[in-house]
Amino acid sequence: MSENFLQKVMAASGQPLNLCYQCRKCSVGCPMVDEFDFPPNMVMRMVQLGMKDELLKSKAIWMCVSCETCGSRCPNEIRIAPVMDSLRAQCLKEGVTPADEVTVALHTSFVDSIKTFGRVHEATMLMKYKLKSKKYTSDLDVGLKLFLKGKIPIMPKKSKNVAKVKEIFKNAGF
Amino acid sequence: MGETFSYYPGCTSHSTAIEYIEASLAVIAALGIELKELPDWCCCGAASAHNLSGALALGLSAFNVAEAQKSGADLVIPCAGCYGNLAQADYTMRNDENERQRLEKEFDFTYDKKIKMLSLVDLLAREELRPAIRELVKKPLKNLKVVCYYGCAIVRPGAVTGVDDSENPLRIDSLMADLGAEVIDWSCKVDCCGGDLGLTDAEKTTELVNKIVDYAVAAEADCLVTSCALCQANVDIRQQRLPILYFSELMAEAFQIGQRQSWWKKHFNDPSRLF
Numbered sequence: 001m002s003e004n005f006l007q008k009v010m011a012a013s014g015q016p017l018n019l020c021y022q023c024r025k026c027s028v029g030c031p032m033v034d035e036f037d038f039p040p041n042m043v044m045r046m047v048q049l050g051m052k053d054e055l056l057k058s059k060a061i062w063m064c065v066s067c068e069t070c071g072s073r074c075p076n077e078i079r080i081a082p083v084m085d086s087l088r089a090q091c092l093k094e095g096v097t098p099a100d101e102v103t104v105a106l107h108t109s110f111v112d113s114i115k116t117f118g119r120v121h122e123a124t125m126l127m128k129y130k131l132k133s134k135k136y137t138s139d140l141d142v143g144l145k146l147f148l149k150g151k152i153p154i155m156p157k158k159s160k161n162v163a164k165v166k167e168i169f170k171n172a173g174f
Numbered sequence: 175m176g177e178t179f180s181y182y183p184g185c186t187s188h189s190t191a192i193e194y195i196e197a198s199l200a201v202i203a204a205l206g207i208e209l210k211e212l213p214d215w216c217c218c219g220a221a222s223a224h225n226l227s228g229a230l231a232l233g234l235s236a237f238n239v240a241e242a243q244k245s246g247a248d249l250v251i252p253c254a255g256c257y258g259n260l261a262q263a264d265y266t267m268r269n270d271e272n273e274r275q276r277l278e279k280e281f282d283f284t285y286d287k288k289i290k291m292l293s294l295v296d297l298l299a300r301e302e303l304r305p306a307i308r309e310l311v312k313k314p315l316k317n318l319k320v321v322c323y324y325g326c327a328i329v330r331p332g333a334v335t336g337v338d339d340s341e342n343p344l345r346i347d348s349l350m351a352d353l354g355a356e357v358i359d360w361s362c363k364v365d366c367c368g369g370d371l372g373l374t375d376a377e378k379t380t381e382l383v384n385k386i387v388d389y390a391v392a393a394e395a396d397c398l399v400t401s402c403a404l405c406q407a408n409v410d411i412r413q414q415r416l417p418i419l420y421f422s423e424l425m426a427e428a429f430q431i432g433q434r435q436s437w438w439k440k441h442f443n444d445p446s447r448l449f
């Protein structure tokens with residue numbers, strides 16, 4: 001059972017997680033480690049031990065910012081960012097409630113925007129995110145300033161090939 | 175020089191990074207380099223698609239790599255985030271036989287490994303361009319103390335970006351020195367600013383940004399120089415102590431070209447007092 005989980009994560013992420021020997025170099029350099037419930041080295045160990053439920057429910061998988069600091073320092077060339085990506089995908093696929101629903105709301109609003117326009121339209125994407133996350137008032141001052149500086153265009157700039165983009169979504173199972 | 179490249183503008187080119195793109199295009203034209211925009215480009219998935227589905231992230235980026243291959247020229251990608259995604263897709267197709275075959279079928283093309291993905295630093299900080307750049311400098315950036323901030327995506331992972339010293343990259347430093355600026359060595363060149371979660375966790379990103387700016391201020395820098403649109407926006411918005419400039423804006427300032435006054439107005443920390 002646990003072996004299956006390790007193999008599944010290794011295959012999905014393409015990373016040699018079985019090689020992790022707990023040197024903890026990843027966790028020492030991780031900028032987000034204070035926000036993780038389990039530091040990156042422990043996430044590696046938990047995958048090895050098959051602790052799937054704990055991991056899919058964890059906050060750590062959503063707090064990783066894919067900075068690749070760990071990946072460029074690991075003596076065993078394990079990149080943790082793609083590991084986190086594969087754990088997130090598994091969390092969503094298996095219908096586990098994500099520990100950080102606000103972050104999921106942002107990413108979902110963002111890819112919805114790509115699906116509609118082929119490119120991101122910040123104004124409608126941000127509105128959707130605010131509605132989904134119910135974070136109505138956070139950073140409104142920043143948004144207004146960006147708008148006044150001409151950095152949030154009102155009209156979307158569509159890709160010429162939205163049909164192809166929709167096909168990419170379909171092929172990826174969206 | 176008469177060089178031609180294909181060009182992937184990315185979504186921030188008409189929103190949060192307008193001044194970066196205007197400055198970069200002005201500098202590129204001054205150097206006699208021609209860019210041809212990919213006609214059908216779509217969003218690379220940015221910092222979001224990979225969070226939900228690896229297949230979606232790879233599909234969106236690989237589509238653009240396939241389009242670029244049709245153009246036959248190396249692809250210039252100014253946004254660091256887009257560059258990271260497209261370079262990763264290119265790396266995957268180069269090294270993963272199964273994924274390559276699947277994507278070739280999906281996009282009806284044959285991956286030929288011939289074109290390269292180039293960040294704007296890859297394009298403009300090339301050794302062979304240095305004499306031309308020095309020649310274009312009309313007003314050297316004398317007395318301007320800068321710290322160069324590379325962030326994550328154009329540097330890591332080295333296997334994908336081709337950057338061999340991912341703890342101490344030097345290409346923007348050399349370029350700034352060529353413009354006459356005083357380049358200060360410091361500790362946070364490749365530290366992450368947390369930009370990916372900038373919209374959802376303002377508190378944490380402000381903490382990361384403050385640490386970076388503390389070190390820049392302690393090094394007595396007048397400004398921080400970057401090539402990443404997400405870093406620029408995040409570090410500029412979340413503090414009020416230091417101007418955050420794109421490296422191509424400083425090239426344009428030294429060359430005395432482009433609509434610089436209008437770019438300075440787009441910054442949260444107004445850099446105009448530096449010039």
Ligand code: SF4
Binds near residue numbers: 021
């Ligand atoms: S740096 Fe690599 S080997 Fe060391 S604990 Fe982290 S993942 Fe394991």
Ligand code: SF4
Binds near residue numbers: 030032040068069081
């Ligand atoms: S990629 Fe994720 S786990 Fe690794 S150092 Fe960055 S934030 Fe931490």
